[in-house]
Amino acid sequence: MKTVTITDVAKHAGVSKSTVSQYLNKRYDYMAEKTKKKIEQAIEELGYQPNFLARSLKQKSTTTIGVITANILHVFSTQVIRAIEDFCNQHDFHVIVCNADDDAEKEKKYMDMLRAKQVDGIIIFPTGDNVETYNQMLKENYPIVFVDRYVPGLEVSAILLDNMKASTMAVNEFTRNGYEKIGLILPENPELITPRRERILGYKEAMKANGLTINPEYIQSTEVKNMQQALDTLLALPDPPNAIIAGNDLALYEVLKYTKEKEIHIPKDLGIVAIDDVPFANLYYPAITSIAQPAFEMGTKAAYLLFEKINKQNTSSEEVFRFEPELIVRSSLIESTRNEGKGVVTSEGNN
Template sequence: MKPTIKDVAEKAGVSKSTVSQFLNKRYSYMSEATRKKIEAAIKELNYYPNQIAKSLKQKDTRLIAFVCSTLSSRFSLELVRAIEGFFQTEKYSIVVTSTEDDPNRERELIESFVARQVDGLLVFPTAENESLYQELQDRKIPLVFIDRVLPELTVPSVLLDNEQATATATQLLIDNGHRDIAIITFPLGDRITTRFERLNGYKKTLAKNKISEHSEFMVTCQQSEVGEKLDELFSRTHKPTAVLATNDMILEAVLIWSKDKKISIPDTFSLLGIDDVSFARLHTPEITTLAQPVDAIGTKASELLLKQIQENVSDEKKVYRYSTQLIERESVKRIQQ
């Protein structure tokens, strides 16, 4: 049977409260002789304190919950690395999970973590759970949003400047002679920030350059449907000369489709992706991408959360947006109009 604090107290000939003071390093409450007796008893019994019970009693679990939308994305995995690296130096552990943008699962996970008394939450939120997050704010539970904004709330949010990202990508394609530019994004959902903002950046850049929108070129679908949508897109008489993939998962699906169809990039169409994933450099030709500053986003979100935990105050600034870095490679072809 695992030894208990009671066993240690009996072995050392002291009270349980004295052992508790020792375990909490409150040595001023005891003599040097008492300390040595407790140390000897702990060593002899091979006793380890129940850190979970201790943390719950003190309401300081040293746990951070990171609730993202998916773990299939390199962006999410790189965020985990940045967040874990930050909190590791602060002696916190990270619990990571994903919702696949299911609001019911999201609510269940959040409520579960709150019940377990995690010290703070980093979340990719959905608008359907706005009331839940308002309740957490009212209860002063440390909370920071990543990758998304819920405008009705004052929760600090850290994310990419999404309109700037697709504006940069679209303008690069236009500067290379492209006017028939397709964009592929995940379903817009209920105010999922990255999706509608990236579509808006694309639309605004077309308008700025006096290029007409074509609804058939604005594709919204799940990753598993990308191939089917590309089949439809390139079976049309009016085909795009360029495709903008709005995240790494969509870019991967486009590259798989083009390989299966033996389609040459950029001869058949130019391709540009958001998220500078490693396979973009491994592909032939290498794919032009926009790199997100994932480390900066993850670190800033972590800093904001830690400030709430330690000072019980939220940052005055509500939204932090970061710019992308354009990495030009070989997948964008200059064409003549």
């Protein structure tokens, strides 16, 4: 079949090629309604499909951005991506989503692939191990924005939660209700991944501020598959913690699975606070006290910043934007408990 061209559409509608081009680019504010309907009808009758490749070459834009997430299984990641997609849809942009699995080599392949496809910019949940590639993009003034993490020494706009404040809120909520022996469980590599590192630091500072002892044995950093064993280790200590802060949503799942298998009752036996308000937190019984991360606002901000860079409106501002956590009190702590039972705090996100 012969490819239908813009010339064919113009001839069929009885208008000029430039008028059809204006219609296709949605520049028809002053176009007569009758003309718009004729072009629309011609496109439908001829089965015309715009040549996006030719248009992108002409406009020097593919109206497409890439998003490389560290781990798409995290609730935080999916919420941020949804916000980015909503923003892009409003601006007639497309989104290509890639999942790096916290693998630097995979992340590098995706960055190369997206640039080969000439996407206009990339939002990255960085592994932190591809500094040379990040730097090369910066030298070329290629639009990039980091989310959830930043890489020290790189001048890249980054969107993050105030992780130290989130940990502080978790510790304070426990101490307010009388819990004093507070531990921490989170995924591996906290020294490399910003939220994990900052949540540990926030936990330590909050413990000191509340006059509580920091027991090194109470801090567990391990692969998700080993968290059941880590919880066994924590709760088998001669003087076990009566509260635990976990690192992300996957840690929360492990904690709740553990309590179910061991028939540990919440909040009678364990108090729980979760950093990031996972969707089931309000449905779980008892409902889980959470510290919410404004993922949708963070995703929207990331997309807005990237569009500024794409449009060369804000190439000099390379700030780290911190978003405020919010405490949502539910039923997973015993109020005014003074050293009664044990407790678990959990912390969720793309971390």
